[in-house]
Every structure is written in C-alpha cells, then in structure tokens.
Amino acid sequence: MMGALTCTVASAASGRSFIIVLHLTLLLVAVRGQRQLKRSPLDCTKNCVCASNIISCSDGNLIQVPAPLPQHTAVLDLSFNSITQLRAGWTTVDLSSLQSLILSNNGLTFLSTEAFVHVTKLRYLDLSFNGLRQLDELTFEPLEHLEVLLLLKNNISQIDRSAFSSLSSLQRLYMSNNLISRFPVEVLKERSRLETFQLLDVSSNRIKTLPLKELQALRAWINKGVYFHSNPLTCSCALYDLLAHWHIKELNSVVHFNGSHTCVVPGGPQKQTMPILDLDKAYLNCTEVKALKEEAYLHQFLLLDCDTRLKSMVKRWVLPENASPS
Secondary structure, three states: OOOOOOOOOOOHHHHHHHHHHHHHHHHHHHHHHHHHHOOOOOOOOOOOEEEOOEEEOOOOOOOOOOOOOOOOOOEEEOOOOOOOEEOOOOOOOOOOOOOEEEOOOOOOOEEOOOOOOOOOOOOEEEOOOOOOOEEOOOOOOOOOOOOEEEOOOOOOOEEOOOOOOOOOOOOEEEOOOOOOOOOOOHHHHOHHHOOOOOEEEOOOOOOOOOOHHHHHHOOHHHHOOEEOOOOOOEOOHHHHHHHHHHHHOOOHHHHOOHHHOEEEOOOOOOOOEEEHHHOOOOOOOOOOOOOOOOOOOOOOOOOOOOOOOOOOOOOOOOOHHHOOOO
C-alpha cells in the first residue's frame, strides 16, 4: 500500500533523492494499473457455467469479459455483472459461431464502434437495463445477421439515423423506457428487411410527434408490430385518425395497450392528458372514424356517407395494403 512521501530539498543530493523516489512511486502505480487491466481467465468452475457450446457467467461478479473464450461458443450470457464498457478487444478470438450475446444489467455505458467485429454471426443481442446514452452510426454495422436487438431500459437519447441501416436481417427492435424524443421511422422504411420485420417498440419514451404520413403508408402487417404507447404525444385529429384506423383493424399495438394510448392536450393545463381514441368526442371534435361493412359487386353502385364538417375536407380512397386505386 503506497504511503505519503515527505521530502525537504536542502541540497542537490536531496533533490536527486526526491526525483528517484518519485520515479519509483509512479512506476509502482503504473504496474498496479497494468495488473488491474489484466483480464481474468474463463473459469467454468467458479464464475461461469460451461455446457457444450453455451457459456453462462450471469451474476459472476465480473468487471470484464473473461478471456480467452472457446471459438465454438454459440451462446454467451454475461448478464448481471459490472461490465461497464465493451471495447474493441473484448474478445481476443473470432467468435464466428456466437449467435446469442446477453449483456443486460451490467451498467454498460460505452460501446466501441468496433465492439462487434469479431461476432458477425450474432442473431440475438441483449443490451437492456444498462446506461447507454447514444447509438452511433457504425456500432452495429458488422451485424448483418442480427434478428433481435434489445435496448430497453437504458438512457438512450441520441440515435444516429444510420445506426440500424446495416441490420438487413433485423426482425425485432425493443427500445422502450429510454429518453428517445424522435420516432426512428427509418427502421420501418428500410426496404431490405420490410418482408421480415415484425416489431418496433419505442413505448415509454419522450416522443411528442409521430411521422403520421409514413406510418399510414406502411402495410398493416408492419403496423401491427409498432408500439408507441406511453409517450407524451401532442393531441391532434391526425393522430386520432391513425389510431382509430389501427383500432378498427384490431392491431395488437393498439388493442393490447388501449389504456396507455394517451396524448397531451395542446394549450390546456400543464401535462393534461386524455385518451387518443376519445378525441372525436371531446375537445378537438375530430371526425369519428367508422368502418362500413358494405358489400358490392362489380358494376354495382355503392353509396357511402362521408362527414364533411371540417373545413378543406380531403377525401381519399384507400384499398387493402394502402394500394392506390387505378
């Protein structure tokens, strides 16, 4: 243990003595620092459980990823530890067989842009319940096979618009309970994965407005997996129109969280909220959205009632899957 150094410089000799002792002290601190950075080896009898190609080090009191890891590892569970940073060299070998990496509940605050260059075959990545604040452009670039990404319960407030552009196989993205203020519509517009994408959850964030036109243009089978409840959305008739149509179509994102779809009344008392689906009954007096179940055959006439109370009413025909009528 290093003690305090007291020295009175009375002569050139004592000055040289002071410099020598100080140099040794700094050297001792540097050596101790190197020892602290040295990573613990993988211990399948103490901190981890190893079974075939699965390694679980959950709640193993780890501050760094143990090394080296077997190249045949397919599942690596590092949850409930104290791994606060994931740097470029966290694995010393190419883990080409790794498909699932779990880093939840670690207090993780830093992700290197090269953190995943040695785990390019990942299909499942859990970074939830950490302290991440931003998602950079290149962080997930190597993960073209990733299907599920969990980022819920972090402190994420900044997302680069290209952060998910390379995730061509992504199917499910969970980002609820963060500090996100912009709806990441680019995730839903990426053509390379539209056929397989299933779920985007940005509920319980700080989003005030939605890209309503873009959401209306998406196919119903994509919208059914878009969750944005429990956000401070600003009330508007356009917002009501979107949600009412989704409710009529019985999309899971609306039906399952009907009571959590509220909006903030503009110009009203501070933070006054009301159910979005009630905007046709009070305050904004939005035109009620109805589904008419009328049957007609080719060359038959069909009369539809249309509410034209609002000024500059625009009428638009919408066919299944938002196709335009010819």
